[in-house]
Amino acid sequence: MHKEFLMGNAAIALGAIAAGLNLTSGYPGTPSTEVLETVAKHRPDQTYVEWSVNEKAALEVAAGAAYAGARTMVTMKQVGLNVASDPLMSLEYIGVKGGMVIMVADDPGPISSQTEQDTRHFAAFSKLPCFDPTSVQEAYDMIQDAFEISEKFGTPVFFRPTTRICHAYASIDVKDESEYKTNAPEGFIKDSRRWVIFPRLSNANHRKIEARNVELSDVFSEYERNELLFEKDAGANATGVSHAAEQSANELPAETTGTAENAGASGFSPVVEATGNTASICPKRGIAAGGIGYALMREVLKGKDAPRTLKIATPHPFPEKLAVRFLEGLDEVLCIEELDPVIERELTYIAGKYHLPVRILGKLTHDTENAGENSIDLVEGYIRKFLEWDKKDRANDSVSQAVPSQDGTQSTIKKGAADSQNGASDKSDDTSAPNRFPAPPALPIRPPVLCAGCPHRASFYAVKRAMQGKKTIFCGDIGCYTLGNAMPLDMCDTCLCMGAGINIAQGVKHIEPDTSAFAFVGDSTFFASAITGIVNAVYNQSEMTVVILDNSTTAMTGHQPHPGTGRTMMGDVVAKINIEKVLRGIGLKFVETVDPLDLTKAIKTVKHAVAEPGVKAIIFKSPCVAIVKPNAPLTIDQAKCIKCKRCIREIGCPGIVITDGNVQIDDSLCTGCTLCSQICPTGAIGGGLNE
Amino acid sequence: MNKNIILCGVGGQGTVLASKLIAASAMEKGMKVMSAETIGMAQRGGNVFSNIRISDEDEMYAPMIGTGQADIILGFEPGETVRMLPFLKKDGYVITNLRAVKPTTATLLGSTYGGSEMIGYLKSVIPEDHLLIVDGTKAIAELGNPRCLNVVLLGAAVRTGALGLTEADILEAMPKVIKPKFLELNTSAFKYAG
Ligand code: SF4
Ligand code: SF4
Numbered sequence: 001m002h003k004e005f006l007m008g009n010a011a012i013a014l015g016a017i018a019a020g021l022n023l024t025s026g027y028p029g030t031p032s033t034e035v036l037e038t039v040a041k042h043r044p045d046q047t048y049v050e051w052s053v054n055e056k057a058a059l060e061v062a063a064g065a066a067y068a069g070a071r072t073m074v075t076m077k078q079v080g081l082n083v084a085s086d087p088l089m090s091l092e093y094i095g096v097k098g099g100m101v102i103m104v105a106d107d108p109g110p111i112s113s114q115t116e117q118d119t120r121h122f123a124a125f126s127k128l129p130c131f132d133p134t135s136v137q138e139a140y141d142m143i144q145d146a147f148e149i150s151e152k153f154g155t156p157v158f159f160r161p162t163t164r165i166c167h168a169y170a171s172i173d174v175k176d177e178s179e180y181k182t183n184a185p186e187g188f189i190k191d192s193r194r195w196v197i198f199p200r201l202s203n204a205n206h207r208k209i210e211a212r213n214v215e216l217s218d219v220f221s222e223y224e225r226n227e228l229l230f231e232k233d234a235g236a237n238a239t240g241v242s243h244a245a246e247q248s249a250n251e252l253p254a255e256t257t258g259t260a261e262n263a264g265a266s267g268f269s270p271v272v273e274a275t276g277n278t279a280s281i282c283p284k285r286g287i288a289a290g291g292i293g294y295a296l297m298r299e300v301l302k303g304k305d306a307p308r309t310l311k312i313a314t315p316h317p318f319p320e321k322l323a324v325r326f327l328e329g330l331d332e333v334l335c336i337e338e339l340d341p342v343i344e345r346e347l348t349y350i351a352g353k354y355h356l357p358v359r360i361l362g363k364l365t366h367d368t369e370n371a372g373e374n375s376i377d378l379v380e381g382y383i384r385k386f387l388e389w390d391k392k393d394r395a396n397d398s399v400s401q402a403v404p405s406q407d408g409t410q411s412t413i414k415k416g417a418a419d420s421q422n423g424a425s426d427k428s429d430d431t432s433a434p435n436r437f438p439a440p441p442a443l444p445i446r447p448p449v450l451c452a453g454c455p456h457r458a459s460f461y462a463v464k465r466a467m468q469g470k471k472t473i474f475c476g477d478i479g480c481y482t483l484g485n486a487m488p489l490d491m492c493d494t495c496l497c498m499g500a501g502i503n504i505a506q507g508v509k510h511i512e513p514d515t516s517a518f519a520f521v522g523d524s525t526f527f528a529s530a531i532t533g534i535v536n537a538v539y540n541q542s543e544m545t546v547v548i549l550d551n552s553t554t555a556m557t558g559h560q561p562h563p564g565t566g567r568t569m570m571g572d573v574v575a576k577i578n579i580e581k582v583l584r585g586i587g588l589k590f591v592e593t594v595d596p597l598d599l600t601k602a603i604k605t606v607k608h609a610v611a612e613p614g615v616k617a618i619i620f621k622s623p624c625v626a627i628v629k630p631n632a633p634l635t636i637d638q639a640k641c642i643k644c645k646r647c648i649r650e651i652g653c654p655g656i657v658i659t660d661g662n663v664q665i666d667d668s669l670c671t672g673c674t675l676c677s678q679i680c681p682t683g684a685i686g687g688g689l690n691e
Numbered sequence: 692m693n694k695n696i697i698l699c700g701v702g703g704q705g706t707v708l709a710s711k712l713i714a715a716s717a718m719e720k721g722m723k724v725m726s727a728e729t730i731g732m733a734q735r736g737g738n739v740f741s742n743i744r745i746s747d748e749d750e751m752y753a754p755m756i757g758t759g760q761a762d763i764i765l766g767f768e769p770g771e772t773v774r775m776l777p778f779l780k781k782d783g784y785v786i787t788n789l790r791a792v793k794p795t796t797a798t799l800l801g802s803t804y805g806g807s808e809m810i811g812y813l814k815s816v817i818p819e820d821h822l823l824i825v826d827g828t829k830a831i832a833e834l835g836n837p838r839c840l841n842v843v844l845l846g847a848a849v850r851t852g853a854l855g856l857t858e859a860d861i862l863e864a865m866p867k868v869i870k871p872k873f874l875e876l877n878t879s880a881f882k883y884a885g
Contacts (some may be wrong), residue, residue, distance in 0.1 A: 005714045005724060008781035135752065136725075168754040169710070169726040287780035302750050375779050376757030435758060437816050441808040444770045446701065446794045448737045488799060652797040654736055668694075668837060 004174050008136045008165045011172060012103060013038035013145035018175045020183035022098070022476070024071035027528065028557035030112040034082035036075045037560075038329040040569045046182070051560050054528040055080035059087050059102065066156070069148055075103040076165060078117050079497065085122070086508040087260045090197055091156055092126045093205045098185060099147035100156040102128075105166050108338040108373040114497060115480070116371060118339035119160045123316040127209050129216055130158040130316040134294040136140040136170035142225060142313065149219075153212060158316075162338060164235070164373070213317045221321035225313035228326055230306040282332035284308075285387060288323075288343050290315060293336040307387065318346040327356045334386045335362035338374050361386070369635070381392035417525030440566045450483045451628065452655035453671030455596050455622035456549050460484045460491040461651055461675070462545060462602035462620075463518060466581045466610070472516045473508045475501035479522040480556045480624075481549050483600040492520070499529030503684035506533075506542045516610055517544040524580060526555035526560040529585070537615045538587045546617040547581055547608050548592075551624040559627055583617050590616040597622055599678040631672030632688045634665055640684035647676040647685065692723070692747050694855045696758045696848075699775045700767030701792045702729075708868070710741045710766065715864035716856050717745035727754035738771050745855070763853045765844050767827075768792045769782070769809035773787075775804040783852040785817050786844055789799040798866065823847050830883050839880035846881040858882075863869040 013035045016024070021043075028051065040049045048065075052058035055076040062074035076084060081104050088102070104122075123130030130545050131146045133139035139161055150157040193201065216503040220226055289297045290312040297309070310326040312319070327350065329331065335344040344362035363370040368382055379575040384390060450457050460481075463474070474490030476482050477499065494504050505517040521530045526548055531650065536578035537544055554560040561567040566576035583591045590612045594605045602620065609616040633655075641663055648656050648663065655670035656663065665676075665685070672688035698706040706728070714724040718720060719789040742756045761779050766772025766787040779785065791806025813822055830843045849858055861881060869877050 003718060005718060023765075160816050164727060164754065169714065169724070169728075170716065170754065171722075172725040296755070298752035299757075302752075337794065376753065376760070380757060436781070437776050437779075440773045440776070440812050441806075443774050443790075444802075444804045445796055446736060446738045446793045447796065448702070449795050451736070487796075516728070615758060648799060652795050652799060658792050 001170050001173050001179070002049070002176060003638075005169055005171045005387055006140070006167050006174070007038075008036060008138060008139050008161060008170075009034035009105075011136050011140040011170075011174070012037040012043065012143050012159070012166075014174055015140040016073050016101065017042060017044065017047065018146040018180045019072055019099070020071050020146075020181035021047055022183055022185055023062060023065040023072045024073075024075065025050050025052045025061040026082075026103075027052055027055045027058050027080055028524075028554055029105075030557055031107055031163040032075050032077045032080075032103065033557045033560070035073075035103055035105075036526075036569070039073075043238060044180075044182075048427045051569050052456075053561065055084035056087060059091070062100055062102075063087065063091050063094075063156070066098040067102035068188040069098040069149070071099045071183045071185075072096075073101045073103055073143075076105075077113065077259060078104055078119050078406030079107045079113055079115055080104070081119060081122055082117075083498065088122075088126055088156075088490055090649075091201045092128060092209065094197055095154045095205070096150065097153035097154065098183065100158055101143065101146045101150060101159050103143075103159045103161075105688075106160055106162045106339060107533060108162055108164075111163055114186050114495075116339055120315040120342045121340060123158045123160070124342075127213060128156055128158055129153070129220075129314070130160055130314060132291050132292055132313055132315050132418050133165055134311065134313070134392075134604075136168055137167065137172040138225065138313070139165055139170055139337075140174060145225070149216075153210070153216065154497065155209075162291055171509060172187055185238050196513055202487060205466075208400075213630060217317040217320050220314040220317060221319040221323075223314060223319065225311070225529060226322055227309075227311040227313075227320045228322065229309040229311065231308055248499040249530065251669045260335055268527070285423040286310065286326060286333045286385070287336060287383065288312060288326065288333055288347060289336040290343050291338060293379065295376050296374055296376055297336050297383065299376060300380045300383050304389075312343050315342050315346070317349075320435065322356055323347060324356070326350055327354070327358050328607055330356075330358050332359045332361060332386075334367065334382060336368065336382065337362070340548030341370070346431065348476060348638055396667040421630060424500055429530075437690050447485055447486060448483060449652065449654055450480065450489075451625055451671075452666075452674035453625045453667040454480070454652050455551055455620065455624070455673070456481045456484060457653060458596035458602065458652055458675045459488065459549055459620040459674065460489045460520075460621070462596055463606050464489065464491055466603045466606035467516060467518075469499055470516055472512060472518060473505060473512075475508075475517070475519040477501040477519070477525050478556075479519045479525055479549075479554075481520055484520065486652065498525055499533055502530050502544075504545060506537050506540070507542055509542060517542075517563065518547055519544060520547045520549060521566050522555075523548065523550040523552065525581065526550075527563045527577070531582065534583065534588075534615065535586055542615055543613065544615055546583075546604075546615065548617060548619045550619050550621045552621075553624050553627055557623045557627060559624070564690050579619055588615055588617050590614075591619065592617075593619040594622050596620040597624055597673055597675060599675065625671045625673070630670075631674075633667040633670035633672050634674065634677055634688040635667075636663055637684045637686060640682045641680075642682055644681060644685075645678055651675060693751075694739050694745050694763070694853075695761045695780075696743040696745075696763050696854065697761045697778055697809065698743065698765045698767070698777050698870075699738070699771040701771060701794075702737050702739045702764060702787075704739075704763070704767045704792075704840070706739065706741050706765075706767065706841060709845045710743050711868045712776065712845060712861055712864055713743050713745065713856065714853070715868050716860040720747070722747045723751050725751060725754040728865065732867070736749075736799075737739060738774060740749060740771075740775060763848055763851070765848050767840065769806040769813070769842065770804065773809045773812055776813075779817075782821065784821050784823070784848070784851045785813060786823045786825065786848045787850070788840065788844060789824055790826075790828045793799055798871065823851065834880050836876055836880075839876055842877045842880040843883050846883060849881075 024039045059073045062072040065072045104119045133142045286308040288310040341363040348360045361367040474493045476495040501519040503518040509517040563577040677685035716787040722745045729739040763784045774786040797804045827840045831837045
């Protein structure tokens with residue numbers, strides 16, 4: 001063992017290697033990408049690594065290797081799992097021989113995704129076990145457990161970290177290489193009754209899977225990472241209300257405090273106390289949490305009188321027996337989790353199944369946010385209200401204060417609900433950490449934009465100029481070029497999911513035949529999932545222009561190679577798959593490759609393409625500015641500049657700024673792409689390559 | 692000891708090296724380190740931040756820092772420094788670069804954002820002895836490399852004493868994090884005092 005400062009994704013990769021990983025495949029996607037990249041960097045000789053063409057291919061490659069007894073890991077982000085769901089749902093029935101981990105990174109927020117979907121649902125849907133780490137250290141340790149469980153039960157398992165685990169760094173304990181496991185795959189043993197999916201086999205295996213999951217639920221109830229904490233402290237004291245400070249209250253039967261009455265504006269129920277005697281019916285409270293929500297909860301409870309707590313490391317199959325032990329004797333439970341209320345629903349179900357008189361609070365009861373990520377402030381606010389810390393603080397301050405009447409109580413509830421909806425920024429003085437600063441001057445808004453010199457800017461601009469005044473639809477796709485939607489380009493009318501733009505454009509065109517349909521797609525997305533869409537367009541006699549933005553990399557996720565780059569993750573230089581030839585092979589007659597930074601020629605090509613019938617393609621080929629050495633920056637001759645600001649209004653390159661009223665080029669940003677110089681009416685912009 | 696540090700700036704300004712140096716020197720002292728940072732779409736010119744937490748106590752669970760909990764804010768851009776200010780502890784320190792990065796939108800909308808209003812605001816809300824304004828542009832020009840701005844700011848931060856790490860701690864960690872080729876440059880950047 002030694003210490004290393006590792007990114008969560010690197011910890012997952014090194015954990016997998018320590019578990020004897022033989023093969024990993026994946027498709028890049030934030031926040032999952034660094035897992036596979038780290039394996040590639042540190043892989044032992046016997047480990048094979050590839051960026052597959054998409055997630056479906058990646059999952060199938062990993063499954064095949066696991067059929068042959070290899071320990072495999074497939075990596076992707078949550079939306080990638082949708083692409084891989086076809087093989088996934090069948091693989092569930094077939095199972096694997098070697099351990100297989102499906103590493104899917106979820107993105108609460110979402111920070112860099114189209115959806116806020118929750119892979120824990122996919123685990124339940126596909127009936128596969130799911131591991132959900134709460135820290136970088138746990139991610140490292142748990143991925144090794146995941147391989148053990150997978151192999152032992154002959155099933156692929158999910159490993160589901162979220163962004164704040166994937167992209168967090170921590171100093172953690174990692175194994176020395178001498179402690180690594182190695183796995184020598186046995187090889188594929190022919191057995192068609194095992195590996196060929198037929199209805200009868202699916203039926204038989206379905207029964208086995210259901211039985212296995214009951215067994216796994218028991219196994220997980222004993223799993224050390226599913227934990228019951230602060231058990232002894234459970235009880236009245238843990239509610240955070242000091243008895244000495246208690247005053248009389250209107251006694252409310254427990255039922256009337258239910259959220260049903262407060263639907264719409266519900267909050268945490270008020271403490272229920274007896275009047276006039278020493279008896280006190282403080283509800284016994286507990287907290288259940290998973291993922292980063294657990295870590296945030298522990299931060300908040302640090303040094304505090306903590307209530308009984310349940311940590312869920314395996315949301316599927318849910319550790320039911322452990323959950324029953326947790327729920328027994330509690331009156332109220334707060335669930336802290338991100339994305340969907342998975343833990344909350346499980347606990348609600350278990351409470352019903354075992355007739356436990358406990359109220360489960362969380363997203364379903366509108367006590368916690370049902371979208372977006374958790375922050376320390378949010379979780380602090382939830383727990384503060386749930387455990388009534390403010391009341392305790394006031395009591396400690398010896399502020400004599402009558403416990404509010406029912407009316408007062410109601411308003412407390414409403415306030416709580418309003419606070420939790422407004423999130424951290426609007427917290428009032430009843431929280432521990434208000435923003436103590438006066439309102440600052442207007443802060444700059446910084447939406448993400450295409451980089452200075454990005455060739456996509458030139459491509460979009462060329463199409464925009466060529467189609468000025470015409471009826472058009474510009475269908476975008478997933479990648480850096482989605483940013484073409486930003487002003488002033490405004491060249492992305494739709495964006496749905498990988499490869500969708502090609503088919504969306506066809507749909508629009510069928511209904512609006514007088515529009516010129518365009519679909520923009522990047523080179524990596526082209527290989528991942530656009531080819532079938534183009535085949536569809538050709539076969540069904542569509543009329544559209546496909547614009548391929550070929551920057552020779554997968555830029556958005558950090559420059560991974562793909563079939564068009566001629567490099568593999570094993571470091572081999574291989575034949576590039578030529579996009580132009582693929583398109584001609586499909587049957588496109590008009591396919592032109594042009595440098596978008598040659599504006600006149602680019603505009604001419606677009607006009608030419610639009611005039612042709614059927615499906616046409618333009619390949620705008622120019623490398624991503626982040627992977628090539630920039631050219632010398634350009635400069636603006638202030639004597640010639642008439643300050644028309646055309647260069648700013650038309651293309652919006654971040655390299656052009658106004659300083660002291662003058663239009664200038666920021667030489668730390670400009671890559672010398674020359675686009676601005678091609679639109680300046682007075683020829684004021686020069687230098688760089690032009691000289 | 693328990694320190695929470697926030698680094699903030701604009702995508703592409705490179706806050707990573709500074710976090711790595713802090714982490715390496717804290718680990719050298721046997722401390723636990725956690726950090727979180729922005730990766731992805733936001734890096735394309737958006738506002739980015741890193742949270743770094745170092746502690747010699749057992750209990751540290753999450754890499755994120757809450758409102759009013761940061762001992763120090765290290766801002767690479769004045770507007771971004773102000774954006775993160777609510778996270779500053781009472782008596783916390785603020786180190787900020789002077790030079791503003793104008794967002795493309797500001798240029799398009801003809802906004803007048805120039806950073807000086809942010810510096811003025813900082814001066815009005817942070818006591819003089821807890822606020823350090825670094826002329827990064829001058830530093831870069833004198834050191835001859837735009838890439839070492841983060842280490843210049845880190846040096847200033849360490850000298851406040853608020854980090855709980857000494858200059859020697861960081862200098863010792865440097866060879867572990869920085870390639871030999873850039874060691875000399877970064878050493879002088881770290882020691883740069885305006
Ligand atoms: S040449 Fe003009 S458009 Fe190109 S990067 Fe420089 S400033 Fe931007
Ligand atoms: S387009 Fe040319 S003349 Fe107009 S503001 Fe830009 S540099 Fe000046």
